[in-house]
Amino acid sequence: MADKPKINLNRIKMPKQEPEIRAHNFDEVATGYTLEMAKEEAGRCIQCKKRNCVAGCPVNVNIPEFVMALRDGDMWGAVDQLKANNALPGICGRVCPQESQCEFVCTLGKKGAPIAIGRLERFVADWECDQSDKPKPQIAPSTGKKVAIVGSGPAGLTTAADLAKLGHQITLFEALHVAGGVLMYGIPEFRLPKGIVQGEVDYVKTLGVDVRLNSVIGKIDTIDELLADSYDAIFLGTGAGLPMFLGLPGENLNGIYSANEYLTRTNLMKAYLFPEYDTPIKKSRRVVVIGGGNVAMDSARCAMRLGAEEVYIVYRRSREELPARAEEVENAEEEGIIFKLLTNPKRFIGDENGWVTQMECLEMELGEPDDSGRRRPIVKEGSEFLIDVDTVVVALGTTPNPLIPSTTPGLDTTRKGTVVAEEETGKTVKDKVWAGGDLVTGAATVISAMGAGKRAAAAIDAYLKG
Numbered sequence: 001m002a003d004k005p006k007i008n009l010n011r012i013k014m015p016k017q018e019p020e021i022r023a024h025n026f027d028e029v030a031t032g033y034t035l036e037m038a039k040e041e042a043g044r045c046i047q048c049k050k051r052n053c054v055a056g057c058p059v060n061v062n063i064p065e066f067v068m069a070l071r072d073g074d075m076w077g078a079v080d081q082l083k084a085n086n087a088l089p090g091i092c093g094r095v096c097p098q099e100s101q102c103e104f105v106c107t108l109g110k111k112g113a114p115i116a117i118g119r120l121e122r123f124v125a126d127w128e129c130d131q132s133d134k135p136k137p138q139i140a141p142s143t144g145k146k147v148a149i150v151g152s153g154p155a156g157l158t159t160a161a162d163l164a165k166l167g168h169q170i171t172l173f174e175a176l177h178v179a180g181g182v183l184m185y186g187i188p189e190f191r192l193p194k195g196i197v198q199g200e201v202d203y204v205k206t207l208g209v210d211v212r213l214n215s216v217i218g219k220i221d222t223i224d225e226l227l228a229d230s231y232d233a234i235f236l237g238t239g240a241g242l243p244m245f246l247g248l249p250g251e252n253l254n255g256i257y258s259a260n261e262y263l264t265r266t267n268l269m270k271a272y273l274f275p276e277y278d279t280p281i282k283k284s285r286r287v288v289v290i291g292g293g294n295v296a297m298d299s300a301r302c303a304m305r306l307g308a309e310e311v312y313i314v315y316r317r318s319r320e321e322l323p324a325r326a327e328e329v330e331n332a333e334e335e336g337i338i339f340k341l342l343t344n345p346k347r348f349i350g351d352e353n354g355w356v357t358q359m360e361c362l363e364m365e366l367g368e369p370d371d372s373g374r375r376r377p378i379v380k381e382g383s384e385f386l387i388d389v390d391t392v393v394v395a396l397g398t399t400p401n402p403l404i405p406s407t408t409p410g411l412d413t414t415r416k417g418t419v420v421a422e423e424e425t426g427k428t429v430k431d432k433v434w435a436g437g438d439l440v441t442g443a444a445t446v447i448s449a450m451g452a453g454k455r456a457a458a459a460i461d462a463y464l465k466g
Contacts, residue, residue, distance in 0.1 A: 011113040012041040019334035023304050026189040026272050029331060038123040042071035045115050052105035058451030061086050063117055070124060078124045087161035090196045093122025096447040097325055129199050137207055140167035145464040148231040150217045153181025154446045155237035155437030157204050158453030164207035166461050173215040181239055185268040188298050218403040233432050233460045240398040240438035250348030255282060255356040259295045259395035266302045284308045284391035288359055290345055291395030297328040299393040300337045311337050316344040316364050316377040359387045398443045418442055426456030434460055
């Protein structure tokens with residue numbers, strides 16, 4: 001009996017720009033696998049029977065099948081398997097936290113490095129994008145049913161794609177001048193190129209989805225007016241775009257931004273391409289970003305690329321509690337971002353013209369775990385100190401915009417402003433209305449919003465078919 005081939009427990013490293021180069025441009029940091037690298041990495045998959053990776057994916061991508069097709073060089077087969085359950089693979093391959101989901105439960109991870117599922121997903125999606133002669137997607141015969149989808153972020157795009165494939169007539173309303181939601185305004189070009197996002201939006205359009213831009217639902221039409229206008233069902237996927245602030249003295253000084261504003265100016269309004277795009281954003285020398293999540297990392301890394309000499313991350317807990325992806329923290333450190341951990345702001349100090357010049361901070365220490373399971377930060381008495389700063393970015397999270405709840409009688413919300421909806425179906429208490437993504441959960445991940453969109457699409461389809 002022949003010996004079984006040895007399994008390679010070391011996954012193929014992702015090529016990246018060197019830190020000293022990428023810290024000064026907005027080109028994508030990771031440059032992607034070659035075909036040979038992708039096939040070698042795919043060859044590490046042992047095609048185990050339990051399919052833990054599929055169970056660990058919020059949208060249940062056919063991971064073993066697309067990986068095996070890639071390994072065998074069947075690229076269109078890989079595309080078909082990947083897109084059977086995921087309309088946005090080029091996005092997911094870049095920003096989905098695979099390390100805590102599909103890769104976390106990969107069987108190989110028990111002995112060594114798990115399969116680089118996200119990197120392979122990105123490779124297959126990018127390969128398809130480069131093909132000029134794409135097959136037309138299969139769409140079921142028309143059901144004659146009309147569905148309005150409000151918001152073109154990951155939840156809305158996923159719901160639209162799934163329902164369109166099932167033969168329903170879909171109109172997708174987007175408040176901004178481009179579709180994509182947070183994928184366009186929130187995530188920087190160097191992490192998620194906007195051409196990739198628009199390519200995924202174009203794919204959704206090929207399914208027959210009518211995308212209407214500059215359409216603020218709650219202003220031009222209310223939800224009840226849409227229902228009266230012959231729509232048989234509505235899905236709300238408007239996200240959580242309302243920034244949270246600290247409520248500290250001096251927070252209204254000039255030079256203090258919410259992360260939403262800072263990233264929107266940089267990404268959607270192209271401040272990094274000034275003067276080609278005449279977007280006003282302060283030329284900074286010393287920047288402090290308050291927060292420890294992915295949005296904080298994005299803001300800090302944008303500030304560095306926009307020409308700041310020093311950029312600080314101020315976070316009240318230790319490195320172990322940082323909520324950002326380990327990959328993004330590592331990239332930020334490599335690029336020269338300075339981490340001031342166990343530090344919390346106390347107040348902001350400005351000059352006679354109303355511009356921020358300093359931030360007074362407190363040193364913290366960690367006590368017992370709080371409701372989040374993380375150790376509670378406690379102030380060290382008498383530990384105040386000052387940081388010189390000319391720009392501050394507050395990246396503490398977001399809540400949903402109240403426009404739709406305030407204009408929609410019968411839609412229940414929580415005290416945090418999120419819409420109440422069933423977890424498994426997305427159904428709200430209002431007849432014919434479903435919701436999902438950050439609007440329901442509060443700020444979360446792209447892939448969790450997509451999972452909510454898929455569940456809602458299945459529920460809406462079942463409702464429309466009686």
